[in-house]
Amino acid sequence: MDDRVREHAETLVGWSARIEPGDDVVVDVAEGAHELAVAVAERLGEVGANMTLTYGSDEVTRAYLRAHDGEFGTAAGELALFERADAYLRLGGGRNTAATADVESGTRQAYRSARTDLREARMNTDWVSTVHPTRSLAQGAGMAYEAYREFVYDAVLRDWEALAGKMARVKELLDSGEAVRIVTEREDRPSTDVRMSIAGRTAVNSAASVVYDSHNLPSGEVFTAPYDATGQVFFDVPMTVDGRRVRNVRLVFEDGEVVEFDAEAGAEAIESVLDTDAGARRLGELGLGMNRRIDRFTDNILFDEKMGDTAHLALGRAYDANLPEGESGNESAVHVDLITDLSAGSRIEIDGETIQRNGTFRFEDGFEPRG
Amino acid sequence: MDDRVREHAETLVGWSARIEPGDDVVVDVAEGAHELAVAVAERLGEVGANMTLTYGSDEVTRAYLRAHDGEFGTAAGELALFERADAYLRLGGGRNTAATADVESGTRQAYRSARTDLREARMNTDWVSTVHPTRSLAQGAGMAYEAYREFVYDAVLRDWEALAGKMARVKELLDSGEAVRIVTEREDRPSTDVRMSIAGRTAVNSAASVVYDSHNLPSGEVFTAPYDATGQVFFDVPMTVDGRRVRNVRLVFEDGEVVEFDAEAGAEAIESVLDTDAGARRLGELGLGMNRRIDRFTDNILFDEKMGDTAHLALGRAYDANLPEGESGNESAVHVDLITDLSAGSRIEIDGETIQRNGTFRFEDGFEPRG
Numbered sequence A, B: 001m002d003d004r005v006r007e008h009a010e011t012l013v014g015w016s017a018r019i020e021p022g023d024d025v026v027v028d029v030a031e032g033a034h035e036l037a038v039a040v041a042e043r044l045g046e047v048g049a050n051m052t053l054t055y056g057s058d059e060v061t062r063a064y065l066r067a068h069d070g071e072f073g074t075a076a077g078e079l080a081l082f083e084r085a086d087a088y089l090r091l092g093g094g095r096n097t098a099a100t101a102d103v104e105s106g107t108r109q110a111y112r113s114a115r116t117d118l119r120e121a122r123m124n125t126d127w128v129s130t131v132h133p134t135r136s137l138a139q140g141a142g143m144a145y146e147a148y149r150e151f152v153y154d155a156v157l158r159d160w161e162a163l164a165g166k167m168a169r170v171k172e173l174l175d176s177g178e179a180v181r182i183v184t185e186r187e188d189r190p191s192t193d194v195r196m197s198i199a200g201r202t203a204v205n206s207a208a209s210v211v212y213d214s215h216n217l218p219s220g221e222v223f224t225a226p227y228d229a230t231g232q233v234f235f236d237v238p239m240t241v242d243g244r245r246v247r248n249v250r251l252v253f254e255d256g257e258v259v260e261f262d263a264e265a266g267a268e269a270i271e272s273v274l275d276t277d278a279g280a281r282r283l284g285e286l287g288l289g290m291n292r293r294i295d296r297f298t299d300n301i302l303f304d305e306k307m308g309d310t311a312h313l314a315l316g317r318a319y320d321a322n323l324p325e326g327e328s329g330n331e332s333a334v335h336v337d338l339i340t341d342l343s344a345g346s347r348i349e350i351d352g353e354t355i356q357r358n359g360t361f362r363f364e365d366g367f368e369p370r371g
Helices: A003-016 A034-047 A058-067 A076-083 A105-114 A116-123 A135-141 A145-156 A160-176 A267-274 B003-016 B034-047 B058-067 B076-083 B105-114 B116-123 B135-141 B145-156 B160-176 B267-274
Strands: A024-030 A050-056 A087-092 A126-131 A179-184 A192-197 A204-206 A221-224 A227-235 A239-241 A244-254 A257-265 A283-289 A310-316 A335-341 A346-350 A353-357 B024-030 B050-056 B087-092 B126-131 B179-186 B189-197 B204-206 B221-224 B227-235 B239-241 B244-254 B257-265 B283-289 B310-316 B335-341 B346-350 B353-357
Touching: A003 A034, A003 A126, A003 A145, A024 A034, A024 B076, A034 A050, A034 A087, A034 B058, A050 A087, A050 B076, A058 A105, A058 B034, A076 A116, A076 B024, A076 B050, A076 B076, A105 A116, A105 A267, A135 A145, A160 A204, A160 A221, A179 A335, A227 A310, A227 A335, A239 A267, A239 A335, A244 A267, A244 A335, A257 A267, A267 A310, A283 A335, B003 B034, B003 B126, B003 B145, B024 B034, B034 B050, B034 B087, B050 B087, B058 B105, B076 B116, B105 B116, B105 B267, B135 B145, B160 B204, B160 B221, B179 B335, B189 B244, B227 B310, B227 B335, B239 B267, B239 B335, B244 B267, B244 B335, B257 B267, B267 B310, B283 B335
Parallel strands: A024 A050, A024 A087, A087 A126, B024 B050, B024 B087, B087 B126
Antiparallel strands: A050 B050, A179 A192, A179 A346, A192 A227, A204 A221, A221 A283, A227 A244, A239 A244, A244 A257, A283 A310, A310 A335, A346 A353, B179 B189, B179 B346, B189 B227, B204 B221, B221 B283, B227 B244, B239 B244, B244 B257, B283 B310, B310 B335, B346 B353
């Protein structure tokens, strides 16, 4: 086994999920993640945790969904499994990122809605989502397999404590601010000028560990839960939403809701997201990508949204970690991230002060106070 | 997909497990059983059952067991998953039948004992165990892959109702009898002459369906729960026990307990089984193999014990289905089957009457009343 697979497992179990002896850990293994599962099992055995393995197969799910009449139930036992788990480790990495492309969007939505309780129960554990680099993901990224593996381990195996220190400064800026404005002006694409409130919300320093309320490995972003968005956003980073390509999406917000949208590709996918429920038309997240080891778009949200010099906004569900204890934010069965490139012609303002220009924060070398 | 994979799934979900709309079904998918899992998911979707997938990987289990200190716990959530399930479908078929060969037997035993409750909970569901034909199983059987697939589907895809009718006659003989004697005398191997009581026990007509209290696909055996065994048995069909080869085992029983044993190969594996607990030295099962489509030894207990013209005895746990309501039989953390060939030089007597000679039952053509 490649040493990096073992290091990945160590980072996941130790740094990210903080697994302790006797913890009940559910490990979800995707079709192509077997090797990482072996390494994770070794670490869980060393720690003395209890391990339950589930199988996360897009192909099996597709067969089930296509055959089903759409009146989905949920299994009480599966709910109990997650309700009683201390941690849930999702090892992604399939064999075909388009495996569920021919499942009707109505069926997807019904299935997703039926599984809301399961999802909530998982999110109440110390959950962490990661991926094992597979050939399918390499292909999705437009990269050779070996080069893709380098890319993944560069992003995953890093000094998380050091990055956490840097991201803490961005968290401070967001926590002490009330209003965010994002502006991009580039001749070759529609502009962005959007304002949103973040008053009363707490940003998460997402340093790839549950002790930071951060549940992705890799991570490397600072995110909060905005509301009352007004203005236009142009998302120039391509995406795959529900197995469908989405490109150059433009959203117009009024009083916090999407009132107008278009897209160069995948408009139906966006429409289907927006129609899921009332919360799907409102924002659940504003995130600033700060993992500069992720230096290219690879068509995988786990990486793309953490890319250095980007921002993303998510339609749908807000994370509780951004809200005062006991309060809940925007609710929805979906959480769909869309990303915009900030590396040129851009600025972020908090309460009128520019805190980032062209991707460079004001506490970093090379920051230009004026455009 | 090969049509036979779909037929296999239909037989499993329909005939064997009798899945109904709304049933909560846990499907355990072995490393090599993905294709069968896709077909099973399709059937479960058609029926409208709820599906939870677990991953049954010998390689992952090996890594966990070898790293663990041996003080195993169990996850409350995993127990709840099985306690609340209506059915459990185990899709076997790995990539290496020797994958756990280097796990210490003490560790195996400790793990098995720690998981007793989980096993009991699974056995309280409408559980069915089957295998997808993999190259690893073909290799274990000493067969080419295509030939092995023919063998598996011949054994699985048959007219189960017709076989059930024939096996019912053997069940009647066992249910109305009190004492069984099995004798084999062949010049080239040690003899068998063992007597055991079956008074008060009920035989199971194991026709590969939960409605017959039968939990294997394929099946094709009639089994009961004997006690008070006395005498010697020679098991000439080879076996793999806990990943180790076992051949030509001789057990001597006195007052229902094994008091002496030897084996040409795998004596330590047998010793480790016998030392598990008190019940491991007593019998849990007597089975008569009646699936004549299984016409060769393939080193897989699911098939071997159902081979036509064989009998098997299991050390360890008895099945509740053989016992009067509310009573429990021999208890143990193990259930290990050992098989003897009856095709020549053999007879089975019930209460002094010969009911089978050389594999042929007395209600079949070619039965010879006298040897």
